Amino acid sequence: MSLFEYILNYKIFGATYFKLQKIKEQIFFKYPKSWNTDIFAPPLKIGSYTKELISSHYLEGRFVKGVKPVAWVTSGAPVEILKALGFYILYPENHGALCGAKKVAVDLCVEAEKRGYSIDICSYSRTDFGSIFSGKTPVGKLPKPDLLLTCSNICQTVLYWYQVLSHYFKVPLLIIDTPFLYEKAKDYEIEYVKKQLEDSIPICEKVAKKNLNFKKLKKVVKLSKEATELWFEIIKTAKNKPSPISVFDQFIHMAPIVEMRGEEKTVKFYNILLNELKDRISNGIGAVKNEKKRVLWDNLPIWYKIKFFSEFLAENGVAVVASTYTNAWGELCSLIDPDRPIESVSKTYLHPILNRSTKDKLYTIFNMIDEFSIDGVILHSDRSCKPYSIGQIDQRKKFIEKKQIPAILIESDHNDSRAFSDEQIKNRLLTLIEMME
Amino acid sequence: MVSLGIDAGSTTIKIIGIDKNKKIVFEKIENTEPDIDKQVKRLLKNIKISEIKIVVTGYGSNLIKFATKKVTEITCHATGAFYYFKKGGTLIDIGGQDSKVVIISDNGKVLDFTMNDKCAAGTGRFLENIAWRLKIPVERMGDIALNSEKEVNISSTCAVFAESEVISMLARGEELEAVIKGLHRALVKRIGAMANSLNIFPPLILSGGVSKNKAIQRMLKEELGFNILIPENPQIIGAYGAAILGIDRI
Numbered sequence A: 001m002s003l004f005e006y007i008l009n010y011k012i013f014g015a016t017y018f019k020l021q022k023i024k025e026q027i028f029f030k031y032p033k034s035w036n037t038d039i040f041a042p043p044l045k046i047g048s049y050t051k052e053l054i055s056s057h058y059l060e061g062r063f064v065k066g067v068k069p070v071a072w073v074t075s076g077a078p079v080e081i082l083k084a085l086g087f088y089i090l091y092p093e094n095h096g097a098l099c100g101a102k103k104v105a106v107d108l109c110v111e112a113e114k115r116g117y118s119i120d121i122c123s124y125s126r127t128d129f130g131s132i133f134s135g136k137t138p139v140g141k142l143p144k145p146d147l148l149l150t151c152s153n154i155c156q157t158v159l160y161w162y163q164v165l166s167h168y169f170k171v172p173l174l175i176i177d178t179p180f181l182y183e184k185a186k187d188y189e190i191e192y193v194k195k196q197l198e199d200s201i202p203i204c205e206k207v208a209k210k211n212l213n214f215k216k217l218k219k220v221v222k223l224s225k226e227a228t229e230l231w232f233e234i235i236k237t238a239k240n241k242p243s244p245i246s247v248f249d250q251f252i253h254m255a256p257i258v259e260m261r262g263e264e265k266t267v268k269f270y271n272i273l274l275n276e277l278k279d280r281i282s283n284g285i286g287a288v289k290n291e292k293k294r295v296l297w298d299n300l301p302i303w304y305k306i307k308f309f310s311e312f313l314a315e316n317g318v319a320v321v322a323s324t325y326t327n328a329w330g331e332l333c334s335l336i337d338p339d340r341p342i343e344s345v346s347k348t349y350l351h352p353i354l355n356r357s358t359k360d361k362l363y364t365i366f367n368m369i370d371e372f373s374i375d376g377v378i379l380h381s382d383r384s385c386k387p388y389s390i391g392q393i394d395q396r397k398k399f400i401e402k403k404q405i406p407a408i409l410i411e412s413d414h415n416d417s418r419a420f421s422d423e424q425i426k427n428r429l430l431t432l433i434e435m436m437e
Numbered sequence B: 001m002v003s004l005g006i007d008a009g010s011t012t013i014k015i016i017g018i019d020k021n022k023k024i025v026f027e028k029i030e031n032t033e034p035d036i037d038k039q040v041k042r043l044l045k046n047i048k049i050s051e052i053k054i055v056v057t058g059y060g061s062n063l064i065k066f067a068t069k070k071v072t073e074i075t076c077h078a079t080g081a082f083y084y085f086k087k088g089g090t091l092i093d094i095g096g097q098d099s100k101v102v103i104i105s106d107n108g109k110v111l112d113f114t115m116n117d118k119c120a121a122g123t124g125r126f127l128e129n130i131a132w133r134l135k136i137p138v139e140r141m142g143d144i145a146l147n148s149e150k151e152v153n154i155s156s157t158c159a160v161f162a163e164s165e166v167i168s169m170l171a172r173g174e175e176l177e178a179v180i181k182g183l184h185r186a187l188v189k190r191i192g193a194m195a196n197s198l199n200i201f202p203p204l205i206l207s208g209g210v211s212k213n214k215a216i217q218r219m220l221k222e223e224l225g226f227n228i229l230i231p232e233n234p235q236i237i238g239a240y241g242a243a244i245l246g247i248d249r250i
C-alpha cells in the first residue's frame, strides 16, 4: 500500500465520509430499527461518534500497511510504547467481539476448528484464527502484523495464541510476563515487568525504524490516564437512580478505551459522552425507562445476544448498571503516572482483575454492590474464559450469604453462540427477577 | 375451585385445581402432546375456565395462551413444596429432562437454586435410556437396584457414554442388578454434587417423577444425610405451587 493510497482513501475520502455520516446522523437523528421506546430512553447521541471512530479505525487498517508499522496486541497489553512509536494497533479480541456482535463469529470458529483447533479453546482465538485462515472479516481486511505483543495479565491462552500468530506471520513476538497477584504487587514484581518493558523498547524501535521519544511517551501515558479517568467517571454515573447508562450501552461504547488509549480523540470522545450522561442525570432520564431493580453483570458480554439481554431485562424493569468487565478499564486509572511512564505502566498492567486473586475479585464486587445499590447479580460463566469464570460458584454463594441478594449463574460463551440455550437462560433470568421482587 | 396450576413439562403435563382453602380438588397428569394448548383445553373441557385463575409454568407454558399468568418452575416448585409441607428446606426435583435444587426459606421464599437442564445426566432420561436399552420397564428399575447386594461403579457421567459402558459391562459378565444399582448411584452422585454447590439444609423434599423411585430416595438420603419428605404424588408439586400463586403471592 502506498502513502498516496493511504492519504486518499483513509485520510481524505474515508475520514471525511465517516465525519459527514456522523454529522448527518446527528442532525437527522433517527431511532435505530426496532428500538423499543416503551422500555428504553432514546439511544445515546454519542452512538454516531462511536460508529465514526470504530469505522475509521478499521478503515485505516485497510490502507495502513507500508505506511505505519502494524502491531497486533492483546487487550491487556501495555501499548503505550507502541503508540509513542507511531504503530497502528490492532486488537484481535476487539475484532473478535465485533465478529461476535455481527453474528459471524461461529462461522469463523468453524474455520479454525476445521484446521484442528479445539472447540475448548477461547472463542476469541478461534474467531481470530478463522478470520486469518479464511480471510473473512466484517471490516473488509485486516492489516498483517509487523510485531506481536502479548501479556500474561489476562490469561494463558494469549501466550499460545500469539505463538501461533508469530509462527504464521513470521514476525517477532514480545511476551510481557506479569506475575499473578495474590496480594498487592511487590516492588520486585513491578521491577520485573519494568525490566521487560525496557528490554522490549529496542525491538519495537527496530520494527518501527525510529527511536522512542520519551516526551512523546509521557504524552501518550498522560492521554491514557485521562481517557481511563473519564471512562471510570462515566461508569460511575450509573450510581444515579435511574441510571443514565446501562451496562449494555457501556459494552458498545467501551471500544475506544480498549483500542484507542493514549490518543487525543479518545479523550475528546469520552468528554462528550460524560457530558451527555450528566445532562441525562439532571433531567432524570434513565437508560431503562421503568428502572425497578438494579443488577450487576460479571464476566464478558455475550456479544451476539446484547439486544436479547437488554430488552428482556428492561421489559421486566431491570437495569443492568454495573459490570466487572467495563469497570476493569477504569478502575486502575489512579495507578497511571505520566511522569514515571514505564514504572507506572508496569504497575498498572500488573493489576487487571484477571491478574488478581479471586478473593480480590470478590471484594471488588462487594464494593460495587454497595456503591451501585445492586439488587441482584448475573454471573456469566463463560465457557471460553476460564480465568474469569473460576471462583464464580463460591462468589455467587457469598453474594447470597453476605449481601443477601440473589445471584444466578448462566452458562454460555461470549462469542460462540453454540453454547447459548435461549429457553434455559430465560428461565434463569425470570427466576432472578421473581427472587428480587 | 378457585385456581388452576398447569405445569407443562417436556415429558408430562400436570394440572391441579384448588379450592379457596388450597385443598386439591382437581388433578390430571398425562404425557405431553405436541399441541399443548389443545391438550390442556381437552383436559379442562368440563371446567368453566373463565371464572378461574390459571397460572402456568414449565417449558410448554408459553404455548398455553389462555393463562392468567406465567411463573417460573423454581418459584412454583418452592411454593408448592412449602404449602404442602408447611416448612422450608431443600427441594430436589428430578424430572424427565431436567433436575433442580431449590433452597426454600421458612417463609416460603426461594433463597437459592441450581438447575441442570443442558445435559441428560442427572435427569430421569439417564435411567430411562438404559431401561429402554435393557428392555426393563423404567418403574421397576428402583426395585431391581434395591434388591442387589452388589454395586458396580459406573464411571461415565454422560448419559450416552454410560449406555455403552453398561452394555460392555454386561458383556463382560457383570450382574444386571449390580449394574442398575451402580447407575442409580451415578445419578444420585450427580444430583448430590449439584445440591452441594448450594448451602443446603434439612429437610430434603423430593419431587418430580423420578423421586417415586425407592432406590433414588434411599441413596439421596445416604448421600446428603438429611431426612426426606415426599409428597403423596411427587409429580404435582410444581402445578400445586402454580395453583397457589393464582390466589396468593408469598
Ligand code: SF4
Binding pocket: A093, A122, A123, A124, A125, A154, A155, A156, A157, A158, A300, A354, A384, A385, A386, A387, A388
Ligand atoms: S481466555 Fe478470556 S482473557 Fe483470555 S483471550 Fe479469551 S476471553 Fe480474553
